[in-house]
Amino acid sequence: MAGVMAGLMAGDLTLVLGGARSGKSRYAEGLVTALGGPRVYIATSQIWDAEMAERVAAHRDDRGPGWTTVEEPQDLTGALRRHAAEGTGLLVDCLTLWLTNLMMAEADIAAETAALVALLPELPGRVVLVSNEVGLGIVPDNALARRFRDHAGRLHQSIAAVAPRVVLTVAGLPMYVKGTPA
16 A cells, blocks of 8 residues: 555545445545545535434544545535645545535536536646446446446546546555556
8 A cells, every 4th residue: 555655646636436335435535645644524415304414423433534535526626626635635525425515406516527627737736536436237227327327437537537546445445447557
């Protein structure tokens, strides 16, 4: 893991993908923590019920102290602009929740994705983005789920095109799809 950490420098961008409970958030948190300096966790989730509140609390407990948490369910580009700084590590968790929020708000997904992708290479500091890889299963049986899967796939491809590193986590293990851990 030390080689992975040494390869991430200011201005770096890493996309961490994985399935549910694949270890993607824990791995991403480790990348940001190991770099030192201020750490900002941009949470895109919205708490709709007691079960989601428990999940959010568990994530906070797992992270431990030393993180500034920013809750931003929709204006992700604004939050990144406000909090990105040289020497600061930003963790966005997660892009698929952000996408869900945009879809529920009937936002222009293509425009929001384009704005995010255009901004990412310009950000100072370290940025690690977490997202659920949802395109590995069967084709969903309803139009909304198919639209979500399609938007997520396009979002991931667009970010992967500009990110120097793309990591897929499986069973808690990071696999570098693009870039090297050195």
